[in-house]
Amino acid sequence: MPFLGQDWRSPGEQWVRTSEGWERLQLWRLKLFENLNENVLARLLKLTAVEDLIKQKEIKANRSQPHIVVTNRMSREKNFQISLSEALTRLDMCGAIKDIRRFNYVCKLLEFLVKRKFTNLSGAAQKAVLTLTELLVNNVMKTNNHLSTAQKLLKELIITLERGYYDHVGGSLLWHKHQHMAECLQNKLNNLELKERMDDGKIQMSDLPDDCIREILLRLNNHQDLVNTGLTEVRTFQLVQEKQFWHNLCIFHFTNEQWSSVLKRDECIDTLPWPLLYKRLVKRYGLRDVFAEMLHLCKHCNTLYWKDHGHPCFLPDLDPKSIPISPVMCVELFTG
Numbered sequence: 001m002p003f004l005g006q007d008w009r010s011p012g013e014q015w016v017r018t019s020e021g022w023e024r025l026q027l028w029r030l031k032l033f034e035n036l037n038e039n040v041l042a043r044l045l046k047l048t049a050v051e052d053l054i055k056q057k058e059i060k061a062n063r064s065q066p067h068i069v070v071t072n073r074m075s076r077e078k079n080f081q082i083s084l085s086e087a088l089t090r091l092d093m094c095g096a097i098k099d100i101r102r103f104n105y106v107c108k109l110l111e112f113l114v115k116r117k118f119t120n121l122s123g124a125a126q127k128a129v130l131t132l133t134e135l136l137v138n139n140v141m142k143t144n145n146h147l148s149t150a151q152k153l154l155k156e157l158i159i160t161l162e163r164g165y166y167d168h169v170g171g172s173l174l175w176h177k178h179q180h181m182a183e184c185l186q187n188k189l190n191n192l193e194l195k196e197r198m199d200d201g202k203i204q205m206s207d208l209p210d211d212c213i214r215e216i217l218l219r220l221n222n223h224q225d226l227v228n229t230g231l232t233e234v235r236t237f238q239l240v241q242e243k244q245f246w247h248n249l250c251i252f253h254f255t256n257e258q259w260s261s262v263l264k265r266d267e268c269i270d271t272l273p274w275p276l277l278y279k280r281l282v283k284r285y286g287l288r289d290v291f292a293e294m295l296h297l298c299k300h301c302n303t304l305y306w307k308d309h310g311h312p313c314f315l316p317d318l319d320p321k322s323i324p325i326s327p328v329m330c331v332e333l334f335t336g
């Protein structure tokens, strides 16, 4: 039974027993509400084929503004800290996994948590991370996208669970549960069969002219996607060999100083093949993280929020001023 502290700053929290253990009532309501909303919405959309209504519901669903006011931890009166599990719920990380623009951000956040923080997290936070990982795998199973990302994350999770077996916060029963869950998720992914698109008579990539394919290839932001696309067809393979794609990747991910730093004494940029330069740069510096959507911290009211969703600012009359928060910074805010 959780301890209900009688503190002068707060009368203590109310807790409820759920199938997954004790949960704070406030947080449990929030989760329940989110799930209910999603289910009700799905049922409504299924029942009606009226396009306008679907649009209305989508607009309504997008109106929610998940946010957290990050308080000054040094202030005595406001010295309540938001736990990581609560932050993940209130920042709508579950919804972000299903959102193509926020997916990469959550993946990076989970990767950092699993690699660097997992063994020191509280039991509730560990469960929250596992729940998000499960959701991510389910989303991959459903959409057949980002398979390698999910595989990489699960691999890291299994390594962390093995390494931290004798050195972790929480009981061994919970740790065994995590291991079991990670193995189940990995099996699930291993059994996933990617289905080819049925021949529906519509245009396929192979029907497009070279210029259109070039435009598509120019929008890929890493070499793996470029190489994999080249493996699909002989014509695309030949297009991928063109130097402009590798040149673009070098410009996108690296600076001129970085280019110069990987050149040998007798080499110059003009004579070195772009794929080779790119390979050296990736090896030394790694790829730049790219996020379509990020969490931002409002400078006026200290609110952490998703940029596209906005937030209810305390000072709406002032010009908006915010700084982007990387996944690592976000985790540090609630664990550091």
Ligand SMILES: [Zn+2]
Pocket (backbone or CB within 6 Å): 298, 299, 300, 301, 302, 303, 311, 312, 313, 314, 315
């Ligand atoms: Zn604000």
